[in-house]
Amino acid sequence: MKILKSVQKVPGGLMVIPLLLGATINTFFPKALEIGGFTTALFKNSATALIALFVLCNGAQIDVKQAGKPLYKGVVLTLVKFILGAAIGWIVGKTCGMQGILGLTPLALVAAITNSNGGLYAALAGQYGDSTDVGAISILSLNDGPFFTMLAFGISGLANIPFIAFIAVLIPILVGFILGNLDEDMRKFLANGQTLLIPFFAFPLGAALDFRTIIKAGLPGLVLGVIVVVVTGFGGYLSTALFGKKKAVGAAIGTTAGNAVGTPAALALADPSLQPLVASATAQIAAAVIVTAILCPLLVSYLDKKDKAKSTAGVGI
Helix, strand or coil: CCHHHHHHHCCCHHHHHHHHHHHHHHHHCCCCCCCCHHHHHHHCCCHHHHHHHHHHHHHCCCCHHHCHHHHHHHHHHHHHHHHHHHHHHHHHHHHHCCCCECCECHHHHHHHHHCCCHHHHHHHHHHHCCHHHHHCHHHHHHHCCCHHHHHHCCCCCCCHHHHHHHHHHHHHHHHHHHHHHHCHHHHHHHHCHHHHCHHHHHHHHHCCCCCHHHHHHHHHHHHHHHHHHHHHHHHHHHHHHHHCCCCHHHHHHCCCCHHHHHHHHHHHHHCHHHHHHHHHHHHHHHHHHHHHHHHHHHHHHHHHHHHHHHHHHHHHC
């Protein structure tokens, strides 16, 4: 059986197939992965640890002479997410009010668009980019949590959250970076983790999702997910021209992370007037998490093939 080759034929297959498998089991057999022991530890609760090891392995591939590139890329991609999310939320809020349009409120739009799935970005960056693209997550992780959404709404008070998240993500990358630059053999040894770990943390990421969330959120939730993928996916892709050459991996920011589901409630604590919008926004964002996790890898794969085809055609000419 050619399992690996079959999986690799699917766009983003190393990430998408295990993720969908995990989501399917969690939707229809939610208790199956909660029996404890090694089973729960590996297939349900391991995502954060394995992603940390993944970014460490990628950090080891960053040459000290290229240290500035990951930071530069991270700043650009983070700004793209924030500016697009803030602009869309502001426009909808000013023209349609806080009740929004087509069932989508500014609260749901900004929270979903300004946030990105760091684990999915890292996986796609490792597959379609290079170590500097993966290293950009040290900056991109700043959009985890409600901070940028609060900035977009003109609310402050949780500035320490993204700073802590930044430090927490940076340390494994820094450890890998140091090891890889101190010992070339260590760099080669850790290089294996760039591919090996992807399906193993994709599955528990999927095991935290439930397909029924899409049904609960209805059409607005699906639309929100598509908006995130299209607007920030293509926005990230086009912005990579600032790196010297457009790269499909820039579209990997076209996602919404699972932690964005808690953002509406966090904002409502700071501004109680938002409380009536929390329930619908939460369900819609949860749907967007699933939709973007499925569509974003497909978009990145499509753009990568398109760019390679253009490159090949150019060489032929």
